[in-house]
Amino acid sequence: MLFQLWAPLSSRVQLHLNGTDLEMARCGAGWHELVASARPGDTYGFRLPEGRVVPDPASRCQKSNIDSLSVVTDPEAYAWKTSDWRGRPWSDVVFYEVHIGTFTPGGTFRTAITRLRKLADIGITAIEVMPVAQFAGTRGWGYDGVLQFAPHTSYGTPEDFKAFVDNAHELGLMVFLDVVYNHFGPVGNHLLSYAPEFFHKQSTPWGAAMNFEQSAVRRYFVENAEYWLSEFHLDGLRLDAVDQMNDGSEVHILEELSEAVRTSIAGPRRYLITENPANSMDLLDSSLGPLFDADWNDDFHHAMHVAATGEAAGHYEPFAEQPWQRVNAALAKGYVLPGRALLGSQGSDPTLPPVAFIHYLQNHDQTGNRALGERLVSLINEEAYTLWLEILLLSPQIPLLFQGDDYRESAPFHFFVDTDEERAEAIRNGRAKAADSFGGLPPGRSVDDIPDATDPETFLKSKLPADTAGGCLNEYQRGLKKLLELRRQAISPLLKGIQAGDVVFEREGVIAVDWPCPAGVLQLRANFARHTVELPLRRGQALYARHLLNGDRCTALLGPDGIALVRATDPVIVG
Structure with a gap:
């Protein structure tokens, strides 16, 4: 060896x-x-x-923790039941983001398997796992990983993770993994002492940046992507904060990594997605074809959150003016704020199809970084939440739900970490500032009410409770299943060739977007106003409607909390 x-x-x-x-x-x-x-x-x-x-920086398994000895593994030891898995088309994808440590009371890969069948029954098609690479301590979000090839020992062995993927594939679920290639965590990073050239002198907001101009560093991360996808049979990766992956090489590391994944891994099609706050069109639109399949579109979330809650500070401030206009713009075109190219010139503002964007009402960031970890369902009324959920699942963008959204969990999800006391104090002192970017403190609350991220109780309170219903679906889950069945049957077939949309009506509290597609025009209308509104809506097949009233030859009436999804095949309006 x-x-x-x-x-x-x-x-x-x-x-x-x-x-x-x-x-x-x-x-x-x-x-x-x-x-x-x-x-x-x-x-x-x-x-x-x-x-x-x-330890080996490319350790496949640790004996106990981040500072312990590494363990030799056998990559062929696991006997796959789904070696013939062929994946699923991108148009099928409905993401469900999970944190393994809090997804079940047990907090392991093996216990997470027990919840997969119900998710598949509801209509989820892809599990996105928050980072599992070995990080310091026993609990954390995973974005401060140091040993990028080793599944965290708190979650289980490499074979346990493979069993999780294997069982997901048996149920028709794809599995994606969140990976962090922009920095290493500050605790347990021994490379700094014997290979400082691994890092740039400049830093990311979370630690030293990677020196991708070193061939050994490039090799490490390209091989890491290939490793997770091939050895663990994963269907795709989500690269965290790629705007922090600066590289002055002739071929950017993102280009090299994308090419390696596209050409060197046998089996089903693998997908690459990004979190890219820079809104870089060049990763999704290239003369050689897109380097990445889709990007997490914070612009949609932030505009939606301002429109839904009225919170407009921190990350939400750029969306404070005319949030409804910006929600419509995000649904129609994707990015709302100006972008910055990562590979060169941003070009002539290319138009991207809606399937190049992943939309969500919340994810780990927008819940856990809030002062009290509240979920959206706790911030707005039930009717508004239902309408936003319908918009998310019936729009042509790729939807993402956060763990617990499958049954409308209302308990908070917090930021939590296990670290040394010196760093713990800095984290405690920084939580209020972080919360300011995500809604700030609720009225009547003070910084003393922010849960201590280093307290084990904060982690335990973030765990989803045991599923006491077994395989039975409650009323909410049955409704969610119907929406996802509609998406699979009526919307997914329209996504091949669908184009960026147009906003056809602008008024506060109203969503009105049309997307051209080979089968006609997909029209979405929604009304959050407390009164009936008159909207343009061409005649066609009504795929879904609530409170849609008859109209004349060129308009239709939509009542409060109403929604309509219509596929028009001719220029005549619904009526």
């Missing part, structure tokens, strides 16, 4: 295998290598010149 470590500053490195130190050969470009006999279950690390033993 080949053991390698990139340690440019170290003149000597020893392999610490099962308690014995073995001399490694210093090769070119800062690499140290040794071929040694090892079996699955053997423990190892690398002894540096000063005597310290560090």
